[in-house]
Amino acid sequence: MNRKVTPHIVFERAKGSKLYDNQGNIYIDYHAAFAPYLLGHNYEPVNTAVAKAMKDSWSLFGSGTNHWEQELSELLCTTIDSLDQVQITNTGSEATAHAIRVSRAYTGRDHIVLILGGYNGWHNEVARAVMPSLEQVGHRRVKDEYPFVPLSAGIPDSTKNMVHIINFNDLESLEAMLKKYPIACVLTEPALQNIGVVHPQLDYLNQTIKLCEAYGAVCVFDEVKTGFRVGIQGYQGIEGLKPHLSVFGKAIANGYPLGVIGGKKEIMELFYTNDTAKRVLIAGTYNAHPFNSAAAIATINILKNENIYERLEKMGDYLKNGLLDLFDEFGIQVSIARNGSASCVYFMDHLPVDLHDILENNDIAFDRKFRSELIHRGIYQIPIPCKQASISYSHTLEDLDLTLEATRDFLKTI
Numbered sequence: 106m107n108r109k110v111t112p113h114i115v116f117e118r119a120k121g122s123k124l125y126d127n128q129g130n131i132y133i134d135y136h137a138a139f140a141p142y143l144l145g146h147n148y149e150p151v152n153t154a155v156a157k158a159m160k161d162s163w164s165l166f167g168s169g170t171n172h173w174e175q176e177l178s179e180l181l182c183t184t185i186d187s188l189d190q191v192q193i194t195n196t197g198s199e200a201t202a203h204a205i206r207v208s209r210a211y212t213g214r215d216h217i218v219l220i221l222g223g224y225n226g227w228h229n230e231v232a233r234a235v236m237p238s239l240e241q242v243g244h245r246r247v248k249d250e251y252p253f254v255p256l257s258a259g260i261p262d263s264t265k266n267m268v269h270i271i272n273f274n275d276l277e278s279l280e281a282m283l284k285k286y287p288i289a290c291v292l293t294e295p296a297l298q299n300i301g302v303v304h305p306q307l308d309y310l311n312q313t314i315k316l317c318e319a320y321g322a323v324c325v326f327d328e329v330k331t332g333f334r335v336g337i338q339g340y341q342g343i344e345g346l347k348p349h350l351s352v353f354g355k356a357i358a359n360g361y362p363l364g365v366i367g368g369k370k371e372i373m374e375l376f377y378t379n380d381t382a383k384r385v386l387i388a389g390t391y392n393a394h395p396f397n398s399a400a401a402i403a404t405i406n407i408l409k410n411e412n413i414y415e416r417l418e419k420m421g422d423y424l425k426n427g428l429l430d431l432f433d434e435f436g437i438q439v440s441i442a443r444n445g446s447a448s449c450v451y452f453m454d455h456l457p458v459d460l461h462d463i464l465e466n467n468d469i470a471f472d473r474k475f476r477s478e479l480i481h482r483g484i485y486q487i488p489i490p491c492k493q494a495s496i497s498y499s500h501t502l503e504d505l506d507l508t509l510e511a512t513r514d515f516l517k518t519i
């Protein structure tokens with residue numbers, strides 16, 4: 106359902122930075138299928154690793170451990186400082202569901218804290234509206250929570266009652282929740298990347314971890330969007346932080362379905378403890394599927410050994426500066442938030458600090474028009490306001506220049 110957008114385009118194939126539709130149109134892609142394609146669509150070395158796994162008869166055994174699961178786990182634990190141990194899933198949603206469950210088992214508490222404007226998957230506990238309206242959430246509150254506006258029908262009230270939603274960058278409200286309720290975990294994207302790109306303020310993430318520790322809650326960083334895209338250690342690596350648990354997905358396998366939950370041994374060992382009363386179920390027929398694991402191993406090795414992030418940084422900066430100059434030339438007020446290869450143009454006069462800031466200040470109608478007009482000019486960003494644009498390693502300077510030309514062409518019409 107969240108793929109049903111206007112204009113409705115039937116895509117046929119994709120390669121590198123380009124999408125091809127069934128009408129013969131070609132688009133430079135910034136949607137990246139909701140961000141996993143960090144290296145580009147159908148990136149040959151990753152596809153080759155998957156093809157080799159098939160040729161070598163890697164199969165799904167569903168019993169014991171296998172060598173690729175071991176290799177991928179070791180690669181993750183040696184690459185990301187906060188990971189003592191990991192478990193491999195198929196999606197980010199599975200990883201966040203397991204993070205909540207294992208946090209509840211570890212703390213013996215049921216309530217959780219989520220962030221307004223965050224997205225953590227589709228399951229009951231986390232499926233609140235990503236961009237509710239001001240009417241739905243109400244105005245900004247001090248030391249308080251916001252209502253759970255469901256993103257789906259069918260979520261029981263008993264589930265909603267255990268979820269406490271606060272604004273990003275709001276440590277006072279976080280502490281109020283930790284004081285008021287028995288909180289098992291605080292689940293947060295380290296930078297909100299489902300309402301564009303909203304950066305954490307100085308020391309906010311560090312203080313979040315510290316507050317969790319002071320009140321005995323587990324701090325979970327949801328790095329499904331930021332992980333591997335912003336840097337090899339995710340956003341936590343940029344700030345040198347060690348959350349108690351982290352979840353990854355998307356860019357980790359460059360478009361193949363794979364998720365990860367990992368973190369502190371004393372929490373992760375609940376997944377296999379001999380004490381059956383404490384043991385937390387983690388199951389899934391396709392967990393650590395050989396082809397997806399092969400893709401993840403290849404992707405991580407490429408990201409570790411080649412100069413990918415430097416190029417993405419330069420390309421991201423080039424596009425941001427080019428767009429800023431253009432909007433300035435045409436007298437349109439914008440702020441562009443960028444986190445490496447991920448960025449978002451906001452039609453407001455400052456960078457947002459939280460969802461309220463966006464709801465109160467961003468010109469959403471113009472945002473929608475900008476996206477649609479660019480699609481008609483061969484530049485694809487999903488036509489939903491405040492969705493991140495993602496550059497891949499396959500994008501060229503020519504792609505970026507064509508994007509700037511298309512933007513100029515649109516701005517000339519208004």
Ligand SMILES: Cc1ncc(COP(=O)(O)O)c(C=O)c1O
Binds near residue numbers: 198294327
């Ligand atoms: C931050 C974040 N967490 C979790 C998820 C869920 O991941 P998946 O779609 O792989 O289930 C997403 C997906 O967009 C996400 O952006």
